[in-house]
Amino acid sequence: xxxxxxxxxxxxxxxxxxxxxxxxxxxxxxxxxxxxxxxxxxxxxxxxxxxxxxxxxxxxxxxxxxxxxxxxxxxxxxxxxxxxxxxxxxxxxxxxxxxxxxxxxxxxxxxxxxxxxxxxxxxxxxxxxxxxxxxxxxxxxxxxxxxxxxxxxxxxxxxxxxxxxxxxxxxxxxxxxxxxxxxxxxxxxxxxxxxxxxxxxxxxxxxxxxxxxxxxxxxxxxxxxxxxxxxxxxxxxxxxxxxxxxxxxxxxxxxxxxxxxxxxxxxxxxxxxxxxxxxxxxxx
Amino acid sequence: xxxxxxxxxxxxxxxxxxxxxxxxxxxxxxxxxxxxxxxxxxxxxxxxxxxxxxxxxxxxxxxxxxxxxxxxxxxxxxxxxxxxxxxxxxxxxxxxxxxxxxxxxxxxxxxxxxxxxxxxxxxxxxxxxxxxxxxxxxxxxxxxxxxxxxxxxxxxxxxxxxxxxxxxxxxxxxxxxxxxxxxxxxxxxxxxxxxxxxxxxxxxxxxxxxxxxxxxxxxxxxxxxxxxxxxxxxxxxxxxxxxxxxxxxxxxxxxxxxxxxxxxxxxxxxxxxxxxxxxxxxxxxxxxxxxxxxxxxxxxxxxxxxxxxxxxxxxxxxxxxxxxxxxxxxxxxxxxxxxxxxxxxxxxxxxxxxxxxxxxxxxxxxxxxxxxxxxxxxxxxxxxxxxxxxxxxxxxxxxxxxxxxxxxxxxxxxxxxxxxxxxxxxxxxxxxxxxxxxxxxxxxxx
Numbered sequence: 001x002x003x004x005x006x007x008x009x010x011x012x013x014x015x016x017x018x019x020x021x022x023x024x025x026x027x028x029x030x031x032x033x034x035x036x037x038x039x040x041x042x043x044x045x046x047x048x049x050x051x052x053x054x055x056x057x058x059x060x061x062x063x064x065x066x067x068x069x070x071x072x073x074x075x076x077x078x079x080x081x082x083x084x085x086x087x088x089x090x091x092x093x094x095x096x097x098x099x100x101x102x103x104x105x106x107x108x109x110x111x112x113x114x115x116x117x118x119x120x121x122x123x124x125x126x127x128x129x130x131x132x133x134x135x136x137x138x139x140x141x142x143x144x145x146x147x148x149x150x151x152x153x154x155x156x157x158x159x160x161x162x163x164x165x166x167x168x169x170x171x172x173x174x175x176x177x178x179x180x181x182x183x184x185x186x187x188x189x190x191x192x193x194x195x196x197x198x199x200x201x202x203x204x205x206x207x208x209x210x211x212x213x214x215x216x217x218x219x220x221x222x223x224x225x226x227x228x229x230x231x232x233x234x235x236x237x238x239x240x241x242x243x244x245x246x247x248x249x250x251x252x253x254x255x256x257x258x259x260x261x262x263x264x265x266x267x268x269x270x271x272x273x274x275x276x277x278x279x280x281x282x283x284x
Numbered sequence: 285x286x287x288x289x290x291x292x293x294x295x296x297x298x299x300x301x302x303x304x305x306x307x308x309x310x311x312x313x314x315x316x317x318x319x320x321x322x323x324x325x326x327x328x329x330x331x332x333x334x335x336x337x338x339x340x341x342x343x344x345x346x347x348x349x350x351x352x353x354x355x356x357x358x359x360x361x362x363x364x365x366x367x368x369x370x371x372x373x374x375x376x377x378x379x380x381x382x383x384x385x386x387x388x389x390x391x392x393x394x395x396x397x398x399x400x401x402x403x404x405x406x407x408x409x410x411x412x413x414x415x416x417x418x419x420x421x422x423x424x425x426x427x428x429x430x431x432x433x434x435x436x437x438x439x440x441x442x443x444x445x446x447x448x449x450x451x452x453x454x455x456x457x458x459x460x461x462x463x464x465x466x467x468x469x470x471x472x473x474x475x476x477x478x479x480x481x482x483x484x485x486x487x488x489x490x491x492x493x494x495x496x497x498x499x500x501x502x503x504x505x506x507x508x509x510x511x512x513x514x515x516x517x518x519x520x521x522x523x524x525x526x527x528x529x530x531x532x533x534x535x536x537x538x539x540x541x542x543x544x545x546x547x548x549x550x551x552x553x554x555x556x557x558x559x560x561x562x563x564x565x566x567x568x569x570x571x572x573x574x575x576x577x578x579x580x581x582x583x584x585x586x587x588x589x590x591x592x593x594x595x596x597x598x599x600x601x602x603x604x605x606x607x608x609x610x611x612x613x614x615x616x617x618x619x620x621x622x623x624x625x626x627x628x629x630x631x632x633x634x635x636x637x638x639x640x641x642x643x644x645x646x647x648x649x650x651x652x653x654x655x656x657x658x659x660x661x662x663x664x665x666x667x668x669x670x671x672x673x674x675x676x677x678x679x680x681x682x683x684x685x686x687x688x689x690x691x692x693x694x695x696x697x698x699x700x701x702x703x704x705x706x707x708x709x710x711x712x713x714x715x716x717x718x719x720x721x722x723x724x725x726x727x728x729x730x
Contacts, residue, residue, distance in 0.1 A: 116627035119650045121680075121710050126717040131627035132380015149682070180682075182724070202374075202382075 036089060037061050043085050045076040049152050051174030064089060072096030076153075076172040097190045099173035101156075101166050103268060104185045105141040106198035106260060107212040108161030112137050125182040136211040139200045141185055150180035165269050195226075195248040197238050198268070199260040204236040209258060216260035226252035295533040297667045298522045299700045301621065303496050304457040307587040308580050313464050315591045316604050318390050322365050322595035323375050324350065325385040328634040329430045331357030336386055342369045343391075347398040347571055350386055353419055359432040360422040361386070362571040364593035366394035378617050378624065378631045385632075388595065398570055406479050406566040411437075414483040421565040422572040422635075426557030427451060427462075427526065428618050430636030433558055437484060439547050446550040448486040449535060450477055450559055452493040452500065453519055453526035456619025459639045461576035462556040464589045466493065466500035469560055470507040474514060476563030481513070484552060488513040491556075492531050494521045523621060524698040528553035530667055542668075542694050557638075577633060579605045581620075583612030583642030592633045598640055599629040611644040621699040654707040662701035662711060668694055672701035672711045679714035684725070687718045695719070 040061040048056035052073040054063060063069040064085070071086045072094040086093035113136035118127045124146040127133035133142045143162030155170035156177060164177070168191060178186045185200060197216065201208045204218035218236040227246030231238045238261060242248065250263040262268075327333035334351035344350060344363040351361035367390040374382035404417060418434040425431045439445060450473075454462040466473060477489045493501050495518045504516045517535055519525055529540045531553060538549050546553050557576060564570040573594055580587040585606035592601055598615065602608055608615070616623040617637050633640075662672040671690065678687045692715060701711040 116625075119648075121713050121717065123717060125721055126713055128380070129716055129720050130380075130713070131378060131625055132376075134380075134627045138376065138381050182720070 034065050036065050039088060040064050040085055043077075043081060043088065044074060045081070047076055047152060047172075047174075049076060049172065049174040049176070051075045051172055064091075067091065070094035070096070075099060075174070097192065099188045100168045100171040100191050101173065101177050101186045102189045102196055102264075103141060103164060103166070104187060104198065104200045105139075105183075106163070106214045106262070106269070107137060107140045108159070108163040108269075109143060110161050111214040112140055112212040113210070124180075128182045137201055137215065139183060139202065140212060141183065146180045146182065147177035147186065150176045152176055159269055161269065163269050165267060168267055193240070193242055193248070194264045195230075195240050195250075195252060195261065196264050196268075197240065197261050199237065199258075202236055208236070214258050214260055217258060219257065221255040221257075222252040222261045225255055293517075293534050293537075294520050294522065295525070295530040295667060297665055297669070297700070298524060298530070299665050299703045300521070301457050301523055301703060303521070304580075305460050305463070305496070307458070308460045308578055308589055309463055309497075311460075311464075311587065311589050313468055313576060313589045313591055316593070316596060316601060318365055318396060318593065319596055319600040320390055320392075321370070321597070322363075322367075322388045322390065322593065323385050323597070323632040324361055324364070324388065324595045325375065325377055325383050325632065325634065326351055326354075326361065327383055328361075328594075328636065329359050329424045329432050331355065331359075331432055331435075333384065334358060334361045336372055338369050338372075338386065340369050340372055343367070344369060344388065345398075346394075346396050347569075347573055349420075349571075350388075357432060357435050359424055359434070360420050360571070362422055362573050363388055364573040364595050365390045366396055367391040376628055376631060378626045378634070378637075380627055398573075403567045403569045404565070406483070409483070411483055411485075417565070418562065420571075421561070423558060423561045423565065424572070424635045425555055426561060426575060426635065426638070427555035428622065428636050428638050430634065433554065433562070436547075436552060436554070437480070439484075439552075443547055444550060445484045445486050445547060445552045447536070447552070448477060448481045448484060448489045449528075449531060449546075449551050449553045450489060450491040450556060451526055451528065451531055451553055452491055452497070452504075452556045453531060454497070454556075455494060455521075455523045455525040456621050456623075456639070457523075458580045458641055459578045459619050460580075461578045461589055461638055463497050463500050465556050465560055465576060466491075466497070467503055470503050472560050472563040472567070473504070473556060474507055474509075474512070475567065476559040476561075477514065478512070479562060479566055480552075480554065480559065486552065488515065490514075490535055491516045492519050492525075492535055493517070494519045494525055496521045523700065523703075524667060524696075527667065527696060527698060542691065572635060575633070575635060575637070577601065577637055578639040579641075580639065581616075581641035581643050582647065583609050583615075583644050584640075585609055592637075594635060595632045597630050597632055598626065601633060601640060602629065602642070608642050609644070612642045613645050614643045614648040616641040616643065621703070622697060651708040653709055656707055656709060659706060661704040661706060665700035665704035667698065667700060668696065670695055672715065673709075675718065676709055676711045676714045679718040682721075684718050684721045687715075688722055692718055692722070 041058050044057040046057050052060050054060040071082050082093050115136045116134035118134040122144050124142040124144040127142050132138050145158050147164050148156045153170050155167045156164045159165045173188045199216040201215045208215040209217050222238050223231045229244050231240050253261050253263050332355035335354050336351045338350045346366045348363045350363045367388050370389040371387040375385040377383050415434045415437050423433045481489045508514045561572050574591050577590050577592045588605050614625050616625050656673050697712050699712050
C-alpha cells in the first residue's frame with residue numbers, strides 16, 4: 001500500500017521543486033523584451049523574403065523598433081500596412097520608391113537564333129553549362145523558368161515566347177530572381193522609370209542582330225534622340241542615367257530598329273500573350 | 285606478377301561501359317591539312333588566361349609565341365600555323381560562352397616548317413629551369429583536364445616524388461588517341477618519361493595501360509631498354525581507371541585523401557600525350573601546337589585518329605573525315621562519359637580536346653526518367669564514395685548549400701552514377717548544376 005505511493009510522491013515532490021525554481025527564475029532572471037517587437041512582427045507580411053536586407057521579418061521588426069531602419073524598407077507590405085506600422089511605432093514611414101524586377105533581355109524564342117537543341121534537366125543553370133544551352137546569344141534569357149520557380153511571390157510567369165513576365169503588382173523587389181538567373185539578367189528598377197534597355201549583348205552591328213532580331217546593334221540613335229546626357233553608351237550598350245539627364249521620354253525609342261530600347265507602361269513583354277502555367281506547353 | 289596479384293590490382297567501385305574502340309584502334313594517326321583560319325582561345329587551360337604578345341596584322345611563324353602566361357597557374361600559347369594575326373576578340377568556345385581569343389589567318393604559300401631550334405639540352409637543366417621550359421612550351425595535361433604541367437611538376441619543399449606514373453589507361457569508350465601514341469611513338473614516350481623522371485628525381489617510371497590495349501603493352505615492353513627503370517603495368521579494364529586517384533589506388537594500392545594531390549603520396553601522374561609533348565619540346569623544340577584527336581562515333585562517316593593543329597575549327601576536322609552522317613544529332617568534345625556536347629561546330633580544337641564524337645538519335649535520345657527507387661547503384665558506382673542520388677535530389681530542390689555540406693566539390697563528374705542509374709536520372713548534370721551555382725555564389729559575395 002505504502003510502496004505504491006512512493007513513486008507518485010517523489011514525482012510530485014520533484015515537480016514542486018522544479019516549479020519553484022522556475023517561478024523564482026521567472027521573477028529574477030526575466031529578460032525585458034520590448035512588446036512592440038512582437039506587435040510589429042505581427043503586422044509585417046511574414047514572408048521572410050529578405051528584400052529589406054534583413055534575414056527575416058523578426059530581425060527587421062527589431063531594427064524597426066531600434067529606429068535603425070525605415071518602415072518603407074519593407075517592399076512587400078502594402079502602403080496601408082506601412083502606415084499602420086509607422087503609426088504604431090510613432091515614427092515617420094519614410095518614402096520608398098516601388099521597385100520591380102526587370103529582365104535585361106527581350107530575345108524570346110521568336111527573336112533569338114537557336115543554334116542547337118538542349119535536352120536535359122529543365123533548368124536555366126543546367127542548360128547554361130551544356131555549351132550555353134543552344135541559344136546563339138550567349139548572354140540572353142534561356143527561358144527555362146529558374147526565376148519562375150525561385151519567385152516567392154508568384155510574380156513571374158513564363159510567356160509563350162519563353163520569357164519571364166514579371167507581374168509588377170505582385171513583385172516586391174526581393175532578390176530571388178536575381179540570385180536564380182545564371183545569366184544575371186534581372187535588375188531592380190523603380191517602376192516609374194519607363195525607358196528601359198532590354199538587351200545584354202556585348203556585340204555590335206550585324207554580329208549582334210544576326211544572333212537575335214531584338215538585339216541592340218549599338219547604333220546610338222537613342223542617345224541622339226533622348227535629352228542630352230540622359231543616355232550614354234557603355235561599350236556596346238546604351239545606359240540610361242536618370243539622375244544625370246533631362247526627362248525621359250518615349251522619343252528615344254522611336255528610331256530603334258530592333259526595339260531593344262523600350263518604353264514600359266507597367267509590365268514588360270505585354271504585347272506577348274501569356275499562356276497557362278503548364279510545364280509541358282511552357283517550353284514548346 | 286602472379287595471377288592473384290593481377291586480380292587484386294583494382295580500385296573500388298566504378299562501372300564497365302562498352303569499350304567501343306574497334307572503330308579506330310587500328311587506324312594510324314593522320315595529319316589534318318592546314319585550313320584557312322585558326323582560333324586560339326587565351327583560356328584553354330585551367331588557371332589564369334594568357335596575355336597576348338602579338339598585335340593584329342602581325343606575321344607569326346608556326347610555333348612562335350603568341351601569348352605569354354598570365355600568372356604561375358597559366359601557360360604559354362604558340363601559333364599553330366604560319367600566317368598573320370587577323371583578330372584578337374571574343375570568340376565562341378565549346379562551353380557556349382564567348383571568351384578572348386587570337387584568330388590567325390594561315391598563309392597558304394608558307395611551308396609551315398616549324399620555326400624552332402633543334403631542341404634543348406635537357407640534361408644540363410636544373411629542376412626550376414626545366415619547369416620554366418615546360419611552361420614556356422605551353423604544355424598542359426593532354427588527358428582532357430588541361431591542367432598546366434609545370435604546376436604539377438613544382439612540388440613544395442619537403443615532398444619528394446618517388447614514382448612517375450604515366451597514364452595510358454584511356455578508360456573512356458571510343459577514344460584511341462593515347463593508344464595510337466603508345467603504339468606509334470613508344471621511343472618518344474619512353475624518352476619523354478626519362479626526361480621527366482630524371483628531372484623530378486623519381487626512382488622509377490610506371491606506365492599504366494588497360495588490358496584492352498594488348499598491342500600497346502607489348503610494343504612498350506619491347507622498347508624498354510635493359511636497365512631502364514620503367515615498368516608497364518597492365519590494368520583491369522574499368523571506368524574511371526584513368527582518373528589519377530584511381531590509377532594510384534590500382535597501381536600502388538594507396539588512396540589519395542580527399543582534398544590532397546597525388547604528390548602527397550609521392551607520385552606524379554601524367555598522361556601519355558603530355559609526356560610525348562614534353563619529348564617533342566625537349567628533343568625537337570616543338571611547343572604545344574597540335575594534339576591527337578580521335579574522331580569517332582556512329583555519326584562519323586570516316587572515323588580517324590588525327591594530328592590536329594590547335595585552333596582548327598571542329599567543322600574543318602569533321603570535313604576532313606568526310607563530314608557527318610545525316611542522322612547525326614549531337615557532337616561531343618571529349619569522351620562520351622565526361623565530354624560535353626558543343627552547340628556550334630565553329631568552336632576550335634583545344635589543348636584538352638581528346639576526341640570529337642558524333643552521335644545519332646539512338647545514342648542521344650533522352651530516356652524516360654523515372655523516380656529514384658533508392659537502389660543505391662549510384663553509390664556502388666561512385667569511385668569517390670559520395671552519395672550521388674542525394675546530390676541529385678538536393679540539386680533538383682535547389683538546395684545547393686546542403687550539397688556543399690555533403691562535399692559535392694569532391695565529385696569529379698566522371699559519370700559513373702548516371703551510367704549506373706536504372707531510372708535514367710541525369711545525376712551528373714544535376715551535380716554540375718549545383719557546383720556551378722555554388723561557384724557563382726562564391727564569386728559574388730553578398
